[in-house]
Amino acid sequence: MDNSQNISYQAGQAKGQAQEKSNQMMEQSSNAAPKKQCKQAGQQIKATAQGAADAVKNATGMNK
Numbered sequence: 001m002d003n004s005q006n007i008s009y010q011a012g013q014a015k016g017q018a019q020e021k022s023n024q025m026m027e028q029s030s031n032a033a034p035k036k037q038c039k040q041a042g043q044q045i046k047a048t049a050q051g052a053a054d055a056v057k058n059a060t061g062m063n064k
Contacts, residue, residue: 004060011052018048
């Protein structure tokens with residue numbers, strides 16, 4: 001695996017971990033805060049993870 005593939009793989013791993021953490025946070029806080037706020041926080045984390053993955057793919061030329 002070359003360096004750009006490795007970076008892309010790591011970006012995908014980071015995205016998946018961020019999404020899983022988002023899901024866990026939403027589950028844990030469902031009773032502590034209004035669901036709308038939890039959903040918004042989860043969507044924001046997911047968007048951040050997606051942006052990070054896309055930035056790495058763009059930088060390595062893998063987003064074709």
